[in-house]
Amino acid sequence: MTDVDVLVIGSGAAGLCAALAAVEHGAERVLIAEGSAEVGGSSRLSGGIVMGSRSAIQYANEIHEEEDDLFADYRSLMRWDIAAGPVRKFARRSGETIDWLAAHGVPFFERLIFGGEERQPRSHAVDGGGQALIEALHRAASTRDVDIALGQRVDRLLVQNGRVVGVAVGEDEITAGAVVLATGGFGASPEKIAELFPSAWDPERTWYIGHDGARGDALDLAGAVGAQVTGQDRGLRTLGPGGTFVNEALLPGWVVLLDADGHRFADETAPYGILDNAVRAHGNRCVAFIDSAALAPPAELADRYRLAYKQVWPNHPPFRPRHYTPDMIEFMLGQKRAFVADDLASLATEVGLDPVAVTGEIVRYNAFADAGSDDDHGKAGKFLLPLRTPPYYAVPLYPIAVNVTGAGLRIDDCARVIGADGQPVPGLFAAGECTGGLFGPLYMGSGNSLGLATGIGRIAGETAALEARAVEATGERH
Numbered sequence: 349m350t351d352v353d354v355l356v357i358g359s360g361a362a363g364l365c366a367a368l369a370a371v372e373h374g375a376e377r378v379l380i381a382e383g384s385a386e387v388g389g390s391s392r393l394s395g396g397i398v399m400g401s402r403s404a405i406q407y408a409n410e411i412h413e414e415e416d417d418l419f420a421d422y423r424s425l426m427r428w429d430i431a432a433g434p435v436r437k438f439a440r441r442s443g444e445t446i447d448w449l450a451a452h453g454v455p456f457f458e459r460l461i462f463g464g465e466e467r468q469p470r471s472h473a474v475d476g477g478g479q480a481l482i483e484a485l486h487r488a489a490s491t492r493d494v495d496i497a498l499g500q501r502v503d504r505l506l507v508q509n510g511r512v513v514g515v516a517v518g519e520d521e522i523t524a525g526a527v528v529l530a531t532g533g534f535g536a537s538p539e540k541i542a543e544l545f546p547s548a549w550d551p552e553r554t555w556y557i558g559h560d561g562a563r564g565d566a567l568d569l570a571g572a573v574g575a576q577v578t579g580q581d582r583g584l585r586t587l588g589p590g591g592t593f594v595n596e597a598l599l600p601g602w603v604v605l606l607d608a609d610g611h612r613f614a615d616e617t618a619p620y621g622i623l624d625n626a627v628r629a630h631g632n633r634c635v636a637f638i639d640s641a642a643l644a645p646p647a648e649l650a651d652r653y654r655l656a657y658k659q660v661w662p663n664h665p666p667f668r669p670r671h672y673t674p675d676m677i678e679f680m681l682g683q684k685r686a687f688v689a690d691d692l693a694s695l696a697t698e699v700g701l702d703p704v705a706v707t708g709e710i711v712r713y714n715a716f717a718d719a720g721s722d723d724d725h726g727k728a729g730k731f732l733l734p735l736r737t738p739p740y741y742a743v744p745l746y747p748i749a750v751n752v753t754g755a756g757l758r759i760d761d762c763a764r765v766i767g768a769d770g771q772p773v774p775g776l777f778a779a780g781e782c783t784g785g786l787f788g789p790l791y792m793g794s795g796n797s798l799g800l801a802t803g804i805g806r807i808a809g810e811t812a813a814l815e816a817r818a819v820e821a822t823g824e825r826h
């Protein structure tokens with residue numbers, strides 16, 4: 349007899365959902381080992397937006413989708429470059445997962461939001477954000493007798509005859525019928541960012557916005573049993589100047605972004621996953637231009653400058669600029685991370701761009717603003733405000749705030765970890781940000797990661813419970 353039926357490593361959204369689902373599928377003794385002193389990981393810090401299609405909330409909003417609509421959109425947006433099996437299963441069950449979370453006490457708003465560029469809104473916002481999501485799941489796990497051991501950072505998997513049979517924390521070993529890895533991403537490990545997410549790595553500027561437990565432990569633990577790692581150089585980065593540690597996922601509509609050629613390359617209000625991808629395609633750097641009207645708007649335009657965001661979240665105060673305020677600009681000028689000049693040509697030269705290209709591009713943009721129509725990138729007319737009030741400011745930006753890491757363990761549609769031989773590693777499952785291949789070349793939108801963490805977490809818990817029962821039934825001793 350093993351010490352526990354299912355052992356889950358990590359207590360974020362993926363781990364808690366796996367543990368709950370395992371109990372519901374017959375596992376009697378479920379233990380979560382959590383490395384830090386508190387439950388929740390990055391999931392607790394998150395905005396608590398969860399993607400799902402065909403939930404009761406969607407139906408209540410009179411949104412009706414076909415079973416494979418989310419999968420089809422996901423696959424085409426990712427240009428088919430994803431692990432189709434697990435993504436399809438996540439997508440098909442995603443509405444049911446939202447209902448399941450709600451039944452476990454997760455307080456969703458009735459109103460949905462657009463997470464990216466989808467036809468129908470699919471992003472479900474939790475009232476109280478990630479904190480409320482984790483509290484509800486933690487409560488549900490406690491009432492179902494899931495044990496949680498805090499301060500227990502697992503450092504080794506126990507393996508017998510190629511099967512994972514438990515885990516170890518230092519000298520303490522514990523055997524299990526099945527083990528679920530749910531240790532989150534690797535944003536807190538600079539070495540792993542440099543190796544597995546090189547386009548986000550800049551030794552001078554890169555920083556991580558999430559939980560310090562996200563060190564990529566699953567990769568080391570499962571690497572020792574030959575697990576495959578996939579999804580290199582994927583994830584979500586947001587733009588920053590470096591040195592400020594302020595995460596600005598959404599830009600105000602009045603910012604103009606120019607690439608290294610001095611040209612606009614995107615609708616600046618595009619969802620962050622899409623903007624990230626556009627920056628990647630344009631040399632991985634860009635420069636934000638604003639004028640003085642943006643810092644001190646004239647009274648008659650105050651509302652247009654204030655209501656400058658396309659996304660509105662029901663659980664979030666109205667978005668406000670974070671880098672483009674008088675105080676921050678002052679601070680960045682002092683750090684030589686922002687630049688100012690009375691004319692655009694001098695400013696362009698100051699930031700290393702071609703003055704003719706920059707001046708021409710802003711003249712062109714101002715004409716679009718006057719006409720209320722952005723013929724180059726389709727930014728909505730209400731966000732088009734001309735840059736005509738000197739002095740002008742420029743802030744060189746880099747995609748260096750790591751939000752989500754996408755490289756991780758290859759899994760199948762039952763969340764089984766795939767080994768070097770292409771076959772599942774017996775006894776080993778994974779869910780959440782420690783998995784790989786589920787984010788394609790871009791991050792789909794708000795709720796993408798928690799949708800996967802909760803959905804694949806459930807699948808991992810269900811299959812792990814069945815595996816543990818099979819192990820028990822065959823009398824296999826560890």
Ligand SMILES: Cc1cc2nc3c(=O)[nH]c(=O)nc-3n(C[C@H](O)[C@H](O)[C@H](O)COP(=O)(O)OP(=O)(O)OC[C@H]3O[C@@H](n4cnc5c(N)ncnc54)[C@H](O)[C@@H]3O)c2cc1C
Nearest residue numbers: 358360362383389390391395397502532561780781797798
């Ligand atoms: C500020 C912020 C906002 C975000 N907002 C959203 C959002 O609104 N919607 C969305 O979809 N995504 C969002 N994301 C991303 C999303 O929150 C994460 O991708 C997701 O929560 C990951 O869940 P997880 O369960 O895989 O990992 P986590 O929630 O990070 O949990 C992993 C846990 O494993 C523990 N652990 C690690 N190693 C070990 C070990 N060896 N032994 C034991 N325990 C270990 C960690 O301490 C941690 O508690 C946001 C991220 C951040 C940082």
